Amino acid sequence: MGKANPLMPQTVTVLDITTETPDVKTLRVAGKEGIPFDFMPGQCAMLSVPPVGEAIFSITSSPHCRDCLEFSIKRVGDVSGVLHELVSGRQLGIRGPYGNGFPVDEMKGKDLLFIGGGIGLAPLRSLIGYCFANREEYGHIDIVYGARSPADLVRKSEIGETWPEQPDSTVYLTVDAEFPDWSGHVGFVPSYVSELAFTPENRIAVTCGPPIMIKFVLQALEKLNFAPEHVITTLEMRMKCGVGKCGRCNLGSVYVCKDGPVFSLAQLNELPSEY
Ligand SMILES: Cc1cc2nc3c(=O)[nH]c(=O)nc-3n(C[C@H](O)[C@H](O)[C@H](O)COP(=O)(O)OP(=O)(O)OC[C@H]3O[C@@H](n4cnc5c(N)ncnc54)[C@H](O)[C@@H]3O)c2cc1C
Numbered sequence: 001m002g003k004a005n006p007l008m009p010q011t012v013t014v015l016d017i018t019t020e021t022p023d024v025k026t027l028r029v030a031g032k033e034g035i036p037f038d039f040m041p042g043q044c045a046m047l048s049v050p051p052v053g054e055a056i057f058s059i060t061s062s063p064h065c066r067d068c069l070e071f072s073i074k075r076v077g078d079v080s081g082v083l084h085e086l087v088s089g090r091q092l093g094i095r096g097p098y099g100n101g102f103p104v105d106e107m108k109g110k111d112l113l114f115i116g117g118g119i120g121l122a123p124l125r126s127l128i129g130y131c132f133a134n135r136e137e138y139g140h141i142d143i144v145y146g147a148r149s150p151a152d153l154v155r156k157s158e159i160g161e162t163w164p165e166q167p168d169s170t171v172y173l174t175v176d177a178e179f180p181d182w183s184g185h186v187g188f189v190p191s192y193v194s195e196l197a198f199t200p201e202n203r204i205a206v207t208c209g210p211p212i213m214i215k216f217v218l219q220a221l222e223k224l225n226f227a228p229e230h231v232i233t234t235l236e237m238r239m240k241c242g243v244g245k246c247g248r249c250n251l252g253s254v255y256v257c258k259d260g261p262v263f264s265l266a267q268l269n270e271l272p273s274e275y
């Protein structure tokens, strides 16, 4: 384990697979000596299953977990489909870590507002785990997380039971519509953020989720007077190489795989608006 060559695929073994929602599974994988490389929250890795192909996924475990890496994967196509079919003991290729990760040092001393939707919880979960592991470095932690339905909430017991028990932390859950088994908040994540009326003083907001959710969350935060420098998000461009070589993910002169995927709203405002 340690600083591996991020271009060189390594082999990891699937320890187990958990079904989170009807279309999301979490894979725990490990090399011979635990995690195959060091990483920071917000970084990603390419998972490959020959001969099907490879795709990039956020590492959802916290860097403090040294036994394994975790990936929460939504089934959308070929690679994610075959990853869903794997069983414990199967091997797969991994290369990484890729991307810049979240600015954990700049976030020190600040109150934190995490806003996630659906599978967008994956990179946020790594960051939230990191902040809880370094609890004294950060102020109050608010987490707003939503999904289409109660069945689509990823990591339900961790979010609903473990996170609210952490010191100085509050968790707000919402689903898009009324469901018989749901007595919590109903409504879209961006409107819930507006309703909760978070103040921007000494607070950094970090949001990940479907592009449409991010668009409206950014608008909601702007209306709440958050400065663009204090709003952070991740971009999910299509990627191939992951290392700034193939030109698949560029926005102007910026390569999302290398310079991102984490950007502040201030940085995004300087980029071509095709994301
Ligand atoms: C930085 C980054 C982090 C990611 N993290 C995660 C994660 O933690 N969990 C997760 O489930 N997914 C994540 N993704 C998305 C994941 O990489 C894609 O879903 C994956 O490429 C699907 O591969 P596939 O072979 O299963 O699908 P394909 O067969 O390649 O495609 C299936 C369908 O999905 C569409 N699609 C594929 N990739 C993307 C994309 N990036 N954006 C929009 N549409 C796309 C295709 O157009 C097609 O319609 C991430 C993507 C990026 C760029």
Ligand code: FES
Residues within 6 Å of the ligand: 238, 239, 240, 241, 242, 243, 244, 245, 246, 247, 248, 249, 250, 255, 256, 257, 258
């Ligand atoms: S994925 Fe190849 S340049 Fe970014």
